[in-house]
Amino acid sequence: MQAPMKTRLAFLAVALLLSAGRPCHAETEREVARSLAFADGIEAMEAKDWERAERIFLGLWAEWQSYDVALTLGQIELKLEKYRDAAEHIAYGLRHIAPREDPAVIDAANEGLARAKTFIGTVRITVEPPDAEVLVDDVTIPAWADGEVFLEPGEHRVRARAGGGAVVEETFWVAAGDLRALYLNTE
Numbered sequence: 001m002q003a004p005m006k007t008r009l010a011f012l013a014v015a016l017l018l019s020a021g022r023p024c025h026a027e028t029e030r031e032v033a034r035s036l037a038f039a040d041g042i043e044a045m046e047a048k049d050w051e052r053a054e055r056i057f058l059g060l061w062a063e064w065q066s067y068d069v070a071l072t073l074g075q076i077e078l079k080l081e082k083y084r085d086a087a088e089h090i091a092y093g094l095r096h097i098a099p100r101e102d103p104a105v106i107d108a109a110n111e112g113l114a115r116a117k118t119f120i121g122t123v124r125i126t127v128e129p130p131d132a133e134v135l136v137d138d139v140t141i142p143a144w145a146d147g148e149v150f151l152e153p154g155e156h157r158v159r160a161r162a163g164g165g166a167v168v169e170e171t172f173w174v175a176a177g178d179l180r181a182l183y184l185n186t187e
Helices: 005-020 029-046 050-063 067-079 083-095 103-117
Strands: 121-128 133-136 148-151 154-161 168-174 179-185
Touching (some): 029 050, 050 067, 067 083, 067 103, 083 103, 083 148, 121 154, 121 168, 154 179
Parallel strands (some): 121 179
Antiparallel strands (some): 133 154, 154 168
């Protein structure tokens, strides 16, 4: 039987906080500040102050792109119904998760990602040559995305360009819950 969402969220928050570590003498002031901000963000989550929690974790994400920040931010974005952002952060967290992480955290993250994907479209982009730059709606897709792009429902444009190759462009529609595959060859 599944635990209520509140229980899973609390478990995820506690597990992530513990995995962040405790300050020790060798840590810099910046690392201590990050740990304190993480704790403040968890406190905001426990108080269900999702906007405050989002501000805190977006600040942490801007300077410290770790899997635990990504997973926590994704859970907050789910609560705020920012499904595309949630999918991006959770997917990043799952790709970079520590091998020692509690399986319950991984399960909760996978559930969150699956939920987010019901509200957005997922496009898996393969490009030749593999090092070609890929842009979706004029935004470069980061290498860590590994070709998986999350999009709001609607029309989108993807372009790929390589050093000496042609620019290839395709416009397509994506609906909530869609999974599409695109192949672009710039050679």
